[in-house]
Amino acid sequence: xxxxxxxxxxxxxxxxxxxxxxxxxxxxxxxxxxxxxxxxxxxxxxxxxxxxxxxxxxxxxxxxxxxxxxxxxxxxxxxxxxxxxxxxxxxxxxxxxxxxxxxxxxxxxxxxx
Amino acid sequence: xxxxxxxxxxxxxxxxxxxxxxxxxxxxxxxxxxxxxxxxxxxxxxxxxxxxxxxxxxxxxxxxxxxxxxxxxxxxxxxxxxxxxxxxxxxxxxxxxxxxxxxxxxxxxxxxxxxxxxxxxxxxxxxxxxxxxxxxxxxxxxxxxxxxxxxxxxxxxxxxxxxxxxxxxxxxxxxxxxxxxxxxxxxxxxxxxxxxxxxxxxxxxxxxxxxxxxxxxxxxxxxxxxxxxxxxxxxxxxxxxxxxxxxxxxxxxxxxxxxxxxxxxxxxxxxxxxxxxxxxxxxxxxxxxxxxxxxxxxxxxxxxxxxxxxxxxxxxxxxxxxxxxxxxxxxxxxxxxxxxxxxxxxxxxxxxxxxxxxxxxxxxxxxxxxxxxxxxxxxxxxxxxxxxxxxxxxxxxxxxxxxxxxxxxxxxxxxxxxxxxxxxxxxxxxxxxxxxxxxxxxxxxxxxxx
Numbered sequence: 144x145x146x147x148x149x150x151x152x153x154x155x156x157x158x159x160x161x162x163x164x165x166x167x168x169x170x171x172x173x174x175x176x177x178x179x180x181x182x183x184x185x186x187x188x189x190x191x192x193x194x195x196x197x198x199x200x201x202x203x204x205x206x207x208x209x210x211x212x213x214x215x216x217x218x219x220x221x222x223x224x225x226x227x228x229x230x231x232x233x234x235x236x237x238x239x240x241x242x243x244x245x246x247x248x249x250x251x252x253x254x255x256x
Numbered sequence: 257x258x259x260x261x262x263x264x265x266x267x268x269x270x271x272x273x274x275x276x277x278x279x280x281x282x283x284x285x286x287x288x289x290x291x292x293x294x295x296x297x298x299x300x301x302x303x304x305x306x307x308x309x310x311x312x313x314x315x316x317x318x319x320x321x322x323x324x325x326x327x328x329x330x331x332x333x334x335x336x337x338x339x340x341x342x343x344x345x346x347x348x349x350x351x352x353x354x355x356x357x358x359x360x361x362x363x364x365x366x367x368x369x370x371x372x373x374x375x376x377x378x379x380x381x382x383x384x385x386x387x388x389x390x391x392x393x394x395x396x397x398x399x400x401x402x403x404x405x406x407x408x409x410x411x412x413x414x415x416x417x418x419x420x421x422x423x424x425x426x427x428x429x430x431x432x433x434x435x436x437x438x439x440x441x442x443x444x445x446x447x448x449x450x451x452x453x454x455x456x457x458x459x460x461x462x463x464x465x466x467x468x469x470x471x472x473x474x475x476x477x478x479x480x481x482x483x484x485x486x487x488x489x490x491x492x493x494x495x496x497x498x499x500x501x502x503x504x505x506x507x508x509x510x511x512x513x514x515x516x517x518x519x520x521x522x523x524x525x526x527x528x529x530x531x532x533x534x535x536x537x538x539x540x541x542x543x544x545x546x547x548x549x550x551x552x553x554x555x556x557x558x559x560x561x562x563x564x565x566x567x568x569x570x571x572x573x574x575x576x577x578x579x580x581x582x583x584x585x586x587x588x589x590x591x592x593x594x595x596x597x598x599x600x601x602x603x604x605x606x607x608x609x610x611x612x613x614x615x616x617x618x619x620x621x622x623x624x625x626x627x628x629x630x631x632x633x634x635x636x637x638x639x640x641x642x643x644x645x646x647x648x649x650x651x652x653x654x655x656x657x658x659x660x661x662x663x664x665x666x667x668x669x670x671x672x673x674x675x676x677x678x679x680x681x682x683x684x685x686x687x688x689x690x691x692x693x694x695x696x697x698x699x700x701x702x703x704x705x706x
Binding site for chain 2: 144146228229230231233234251253
């Protein structure tokens with residue numbers, strides 16, 4: 144099954160750059176496993192929520208908001224599209240994700256197929 | 257046994273198994289339930305006519321599978337699925353049920369998957385494993401039927417859409433997931449255990465279901481001493497169920513319960529199972545709690561209770577469940593074993609830490625220990641504090657009685673009629689009073705740290 148991992152980071156938390164993550168010894172085994180098993184089918188690292196623009200439409204008017212639509216304790220810092228056997232495997236992966244180990248959280252969402 | 261009795265017995269014993277196998281065969285929870293229901297309806301007819309089959313469970317499973325085949329054919333599903341279903345409906349009865357038993361274990365683990373909300377786990381377990389109807393489950397949990405129906409639909413949807421696997425978890429997940437299953441059954445039992453009046457028969461039925469499911473689990477997981485420990489714990493609590501409130505609905509403490517009215521057979525069975533479990537040499541929270549319950553239920557009188565043993569067991573339990581509630585229970589036992597002052601010291605420690613501030617059993621425990629050592633003035637103050645915090649009528653009434661005992665006689669009160677009868681107590685009035693302590697249920701929380 145395909146899942147999207149929504150990588151959530153605490154607001155005001157420290158965000159590691161992709162390069163820093165790649166060099167952090169804590170994440171080596173995870174990154175190696177994901178690569179060697181070809182689990183990740185796509186994804187993106189996102190700029191922080193402060194760079195977001197939210198678009199809504201009311202009638203024929205386009206309304207823009209500077210920032211995310213919902214103020215929350217965490218914001219989405221990235222997404223990974225993964226393909227694994229079942230939810231247990233997706234949870235196991237999410238629980239070892241650098242973001243989850245770094246104080247954030249990972250929301251696991253099945254892809255509508 | 258009449259055919260009607262045979263069907264009723266088969267329903268209690270085999271429902272979960274029939275549904276479990278049908279889910280594996282069809283991959284469709286709703287279809288599985290529908291076909292199981294249909295098979296039981298047919299059984300009533302056929303068994304009246306042809307007699308009860310030698311193995312009712314196998315008859316029901318085969319009948320339900322045939323029905324599933326018909327439905328799948330009508331819906332023109334893929335040939336592979338049909339072949340799978342057909343393969344399982346070989347003529348004659350298989351002599352080996354082991355695969356079928358595995359189905360039931362699969363179903364237990366899937367219903368209790370930690371990715372489902374705890375309320376959904378409980379509801380699914382009752383619906384698919386115990387065969388309770390949606391209205392029955394709704395009544396048991398005091399929610400509208402539509403809410404419960406919605407909850408069940410949502411849970412089944414999530415299992416399907418989120419890809420929750422229908423299987424017994426692999427070895428590396430098994431210990432933590434087993435703990436989760438035990439937690440669901442314990443919760444189920446406690447829901448029923450807090451029901452006390454006749455009107456709550458539906459809820460009391462939950463105790464019987466929890467025990468039935470715990471039996472199934474203990475049989476399916478013979479290498480898991482905690483499964484035996486849970487079954488022992490439930491039996492030892494259930495044995496005392498009818499003595500916990502008096503005819504007027506007032507709480508009766510463990511000390512004052514009529515021991516001759518306890519169910520001896522249940523106590524003996526529970527104690528025997530516990531011994532078997534403990535011989536494995538792998539203790540756990542359910543075995544330890546069962547051992548504590550056994551200390552209480554096997555003492556001929558309240559005065560014979562081995563409090564030193566109980567205090568030591570709570571110390572053991574703390575290694576597995578380091579919660580302040582367990583420490584409070586230990587304080588009671590220490591107070592009973594070594595004198596009130598030793599217990600009061602531990603209570604004071606908990607008060608200083610403040611984790612239980614707002615929990616009425618903390619001052620109630622202090623009050624009880626003070627009362628036992630004859631310091632009634634201080635005890636009265638602590639009872640007053642507990643009364644400020646208590647939320648449940650039966651417990652309030654219990655604490656008020658104690659407070660009256662500790663106070664010098666007040667002037668005669670003006671008579672005011674009671675407006676409402678007290679509602680049944682959902683929890684023990686204080687840790688010595690009774691019942692499962694609200695501690696190990698929390699061990700069911702899934703660990704999220706990999």
